[in-house]
Amino acid sequence: MKCDKCDKPAVVHETVILAGVHTTVHLCAEHAGVQMNHVPANAPIAELLAAHLTGERHQPACGGCGMTLAEFRKHNLAGCSACFDALAPVIDQAIQRAQGGAAAHCGRAPARRDDAEARLAYRARLLSDLEQAVSAERYEVAAQVRNALREVDGVAGPKA
Amino acid sequence: MKPVENGGPWLGPLGRDADVVVASRVRLARNLAGFPFTNRASTTQRREVVSMVRDRAQGAAWGRMLRWIDLQACPAEQRMQMVERHLVSKQFAASDAPRAVGISADETLSVMVNEEDHLRIQAMYSGLRIDECFAAATAFDQGAESALDFAWHHRWGYLTACPTNVGCGIRVSVMLHLPALRLTSELDRVRRAAKDLHLALRGFHGEGSEPMGDFYQLSNQITLGMRDEEVVGELRDRIIPQVIRYERLARETYRSKAPAAARDRFIRAAALLTHARIMPLDEAMKLLGRLRLGIASGLTEAIDSTLVHRLLLQVQPAHLALVRPNDPMETLEQQSAARATLLRDALAPLRASIG
Secondary structure, three states: OOOOOOOOOOOEEEEEOOEEEEEEEEEEEHHHHHHHHOOOOOOOHHHHHHHHHHOOOOOOOOOOOOEHHHHHHHHOOOOOHHHHHOOHHHHHHHHHOOHHHHHHOOOOOOOOOOOOHHHHHHHHHHHHHHHHHOOOOOOOHHHHHHHHHHHHOOOOOOOO | OOOOOOOOOHHOOOOOOOOOEEEEEEEEOOOOOOOOOOOOOOOOHHHHHHHHHHHHHHHHOOOOOOOEHHHHHHHHHHHHHHHHHHOOOHHHHOOOOOOOEEEOOHHHHEEEEOOOOOOEEEEEEEOOOOHHHHHHHHHHHHHHHHOOOOOOOOOEEEEEOOOOOEEOOOEEEEEOOHHHHHHOOOHHHHHHHHHHHEEEEEEEOOOOOOOOHHEEEEEEEOOOOOOOHHHHHHHHHHHHHHHHHHHHHHHHHHHHHHHHHHHHHHHHHHHHHHOOOOOOOHHHHHHHHHHHHHOOOOOOOOHHHHHHHHHHHOOHHHHHHHHOOOOOOOOHHHHHHHHHHHHHHHHHHHHHOOO
């Protein structure tokens, strides 16, 4: 069967039923792409899924080093400190996957840290994480987040 | 580098549990704030990182003990020697970007600059001495932190290029000799149990699934949500003693079920090592592993494990060239011949004792 738009063989056949009226279109791969926002047949499934899951076509890049999500996924390496905020939540998931689900650091911190603003932002993030973990009944994660919160509140920085 | 006869942390005193444990290592991963990580840094930035770390270390009590080697200016043989001594990683030795390593005189502390992370601080000791490794690595780390600004995140702790290291950035490894667990086919069970506990059991020498000489390293995989002391304590108090107990039990089972076969394995290894004229690397490692098991089982008193450890190092290509400087080494066969001579000479007391 030929494409409705040109002479190439049709590879996509779509029947639409609208108010009881059946309409069938037959399209080649090229026109299907244009007409129906159809997925190209030769796209690797992993890329498609990744693009679908993260909902982005134009991937954001880290302002610090230019690392894109695609590059991060390919090598599983961050390019600079700023990546850890710029590539969230993808990088958060990668970390938690690599770390057996652990949700936050605990223990030693550089002695000279005392950035009040960053600490408050962090505290707010921890609170929302805690809420999420509890509502998802992920109590082990919730306990870790609670420990991290205690560290933030207890001392000048999350210091041991 | 020091001459191989007395250099290298592997060749130090063995201490307790030496029948199973070869050595311990603690590694800390750190990055400098304000620079892209090594994988995104330009050549100029990498150079800056090297000189910043080296200059601050050289001028301070915490870092003065390191002697610095510029890898770009370092001959290939010396780079290989450092890999064989586990002072630097293979990738680090092979790269051609600006990078350097600082090594203490006794080689127990080494700091790679511009590996996957800006700093890889590593302390190694022979035997089961995780605490000493941790203390040495931490002392350098805290000193460095007083002079350098480390990349840090309020949620993720110390930042590292790879998500597997963020948090406290610590990797504790214990090098273990596990021949009986492999012989009794129990190793897969240990490996599965290790995986469930978020630990990795890998071959220590060589690559691939069949480690040469039955030497393995067991390391933590989790660096987040646990204090570094907890990671150290867990391995030291819970995991390692259990693996040692399993290996000893497997040795006991093997010896009591097949005493003649156990003795025969040792005698055959000794006979080959003290008589062969051509000795490929993998065979040398395998036979030295059997010798080590024989020594631990009391089958000989002619030699001790320290000699075996030294030979495990000297049979590797770069060290072989160092200890047999006058032997031709152009072909693999020439290398194997030089290796066989080295082993025959070093193990002469063993030859006399097995008759």
